[in-house]
Amino acid sequence: MDYELRIVVEKVAVGSQEVVKRDTIKRYGIQRPTSIVDFGLRHVEQISLLATIQSALLVEQAALLASGGKVCPACGQPLRKSGSQASDFHAVLSDHTLRLQRYCCSNPACHWQSASTIQAICGTNIHPDLAKLHCEQGALYSYREAEHNLDTLNCQSRSVNNHAHVKRMTDHVGTVLAAQQARPPAAEACAPPAHALIIQVDGGHIPHQEKDKRSFEALAAVVYRPEQLQTVDQHHRAIREKTCVMSAKDDQLHSIKTALLHAAIKQGLCRDTRVTALADGAANCWAVLLALQPYCAALECILDWFHIGKKFQTVKNALGEAFATALESAKWKLGYPLKAGQFGVGHVLYGTEFSHEFSHPSEDRPTWDFGRKAI
16 A cells, blocks of 8 residues: 655644644655665755745734734824735745735825835844854855855755855844944953953964955954963863954954953953963064053063074074074073973963063063063
8 A cells, every 4th residue: 555645734723723724735655765865855855845834834924914903003093905015035944925915004194004024024034043144154164155055055046145145144243243342341241350361362364365455464362361271181281261352354453452351351350460461473463462551460471482483493594503503402491391380370381481571551662571581
């Protein structure tokens, strides 16, 4: 005996359980699978089934939008029907066109009309879950790659998923998030006042997709409390809790300075906090770190060990092999690792601290102090 599987949608009166409407939306023959491909539904069949069920639900929801009221909200006169209008709606995996009833006021002197599109009623015709997917893809991939990924997920090309729309959505959400980050963190979101904080700032160049345009620079910073460092093994440590910020805006470092200050406040920055700052020696990195100077007790800037090593290599290349042994010896003595945790926050670094002192906080260029200091 042959069988088939039917997917049925019923509209039922909740009180009486009377079936008001019944539609068979899909039929599937039941056959013995001959390969792994025959098990269940294929990707495109799953999308099609979901879209059909979504359409059945949307038709009923669209009908309810017309039952909002019988009188004009402006003058109180009765409303009358004024035709219907097609309205597009974009779900996560499918697109739909709904017919929405339009109403207008029966009073000739009143020109009130009801909203007759999803866009007019909700402010957008894109489901938030789809907007979230656009932003995630736009943040992780190029916009054209994001379009390709979304088309692959949907088994078809959709106009709502084109790269230009993904860019607009990502930019819009990014603008909203940037405005939120510009506000100081709420008191309940901040850690207790910190005796010490560690801040690392670094930058990098991101290539532009267009060949004739130069790459642009992004600055990133991480803020954490020394006690959040934990030892993983003899050679590795991990940060249990931290706050990260980043900006690629060309606004004279205003955005990254503001974001870093708020991140430090969130980690417990106060007037009594001693801040240890690590950077690679670039002027823009130090400029960002110096923005914290008025808000803490002390700001100690340290050139990270990787770039110290690069300076040794530059000198070695300039002087030649005759001084190679002496320079290697100096580098070893300078960077000999001290015992981890022996000197408070210093267990994040090896051996030597390169600090700079400023005769005035507004000075741009540091005077480097190459004195060795246990940290």
